[in-house]
Amino acid sequence: MESKLKLGIIYGGRSGEHEVSLMSARSVLSVIDHNKFDVVEIGITRQGQWLIGKDLWHKLKSEDYDSLQEAIFLPSPQKPGIYVREDDRMSLYSPLDVVFPVMHGTYSEDGTLQGLFELADVAYVGAGVLGSAACMDKGLFKDIMIANDLPTLPYRVFNRYMIEQDMETCLQMAETIGDYPLFTKPANLGSSVGISKCNNRSDLMEGLMFASQYDRRIVVEKGVEKAREIEVGVLGNEYPTASIPGEVIPKDIFYTYREKYISDTAELLIPANISDEMATRVQMLALKAYKAADCAGMGRVDFLIDPETDELFLNEINTIPGFTKISMYPKLWEASDIPYPQLIEKLIDLALERKAQRDLTEREFRS
Ligand SMILES: Nc1ncnc2c1ncn2[C@@H]1O[C@H](COP(=O)(O)OP(=O)(O)O)[C@@H](O)[C@H]1O
Ligand SMILES: [Mg+2]
Structure with a gap:
């Protein structure tokens, strides 16, 4: 008989979309066919700690981590899996054949986690390092669209230091994109966090400052x-x-x-x-x-x-x-x-x- 695949399902995560991840993961977990897969649940706290244990989903949801155990995932490809510490030694808790990161946003969807999976030589669901990072950064994504003759709204990318040091020039440059409304966005975020619709110059100034709280790269885009x-x-x-x-x-x-x-x-x-x-x-x-x-x-x-x-x-x-x-x-x-x-x-x-x-x-x- 063929042995079942060890499927890691990772949820939570150090991102503004932690809560959304928990909701997504609950749905995914509810439909996995246990005749085909041995599921290993791994929870990542809002602070970035990796945990395993009984009743993991609920514990993560209520932020009650005391009874959970630290999950160790090594970047070396020799034996990919989750390890735990026992009596000062590391022991294999479960090998992993494939991982489904059911997480959104920073440290999950942006190539960082994918980099770890690549190092460990483990299969994982979704885009690789390059695709994840390229799609996470709204500025770079638009650069790629332009390079491939794909239609995207006119935009410019600003750095936080430019906004801090010379707001007037940033405003002037942003206004060359087109008439208001303009949208200001942190380049690397999701869920509409840090995004403003700007109808005039004073909105634009506020929008730039607001977006730069969330990222060092800020996109200004023509609004529709x-x-x-x-x-x-x-x-x-x-x-x-x-x-x-x-x-x-x-x-x-x-x-x-x-x-x-x-x-x-x-x-x-x-x-x-x-x-x-x-x-x-x-x-x-x-x-x-x-x-x-x-x-x-x-x-x-x-x-x-x-x-x-x-x-x-x-x-x-x-x-x-x-x-x-x-x-x-x-x-x-x-x-x-x-x-x-x-x-x-x-x-x-x-x-x-x-x-x-x-x-x-x-x-x-x-x-
Ligand atoms: N250029 C634009 N013109 C009009 N609406 C926009 C524009 N850019 C963003 N929006 C609005 O803001 C929302 C969030 O922007 P989006 O770029 O999709 O970021 P997020 O990654 O946070 O979803 C969009 O779903 C849309 O409602
Ligand atoms: Mg969106």
Whole structure:
């Protein structure tokens, strides 16, 4: 009999999206087929500590860590797995064949965690170091879109020190992007944290200062009034496919943190209310962007449409999108005939496939 795969599911994390990760992980855990996988749950606290133990999810949720044990994950590739300390010695708690990081944002979705998995030579779900980092940084992502002739809104990237030292020049440079409204964003964040819609120069000054609290890199971007927000799921490695597009209809002035996680007033529409031609164009552009940014496994590709002109712009790719059963990414696939449990298994298969591809790479050169 074939032995079951050891599947690590990591959740929590040192990010503003810790809570969201817990919600996503609960959904993922509830559908894993235990005939196929031995699940090893690993929790990361808001402070970044890795933990294992009984009733882990609830303990993490209530921030009650006392009875949990420290999980040790080593970067050496000899025997990837989770280790624990026992009587001053390290012992193997469980090997790992594949890991699903069900975490969003910093230290999870930005290439840092992926780097650790690469060092340890373990298969993992989702984009690698490059794709994760490229999609996490809104400025670099837009640079990649431009380099590949993919449509994105005009923008400029500022550094925090420029904003601190010469606000006047930053304001002038930002105003060359186009007329107000302009959006100010921390380059490396999600969930709409630190984002402002600026209708005039004084808003812009506040927006720049606010965004620079959250990152050293700040993006200023041309705003679209009453932008329509279209999202499409992409799944696959070398030959990815796109789901049918969905639409988010926010009720706030834009799709804010409050609306994403608190007020629940935004409407999710699947399929999006767009023409067939537009849907095909969205899917085609989503796949191009996914490949250009070196994504793998999965990605939710988000677009903005200017309702005045019907122009389509790539906004961002989320390499670990929200994963609750009611989140957009799984819903899009459900509507495209891949039910939630099957989607998870497909992602694990893709992780193993990508690892097998990586293993073909020659690592040594000796003359
Ligand atoms: N250029 C823009 N024009 C109009 N609305 C925007 C623009 N950029 C962002 N938004 C609004 O702000 C929200 C969050 O911005 P986004 O770039 O998607 O960052 P996040 O990673 O935090 O989701 C979007 O969903 C949209 O509602
Ligand atoms: Mg977004």
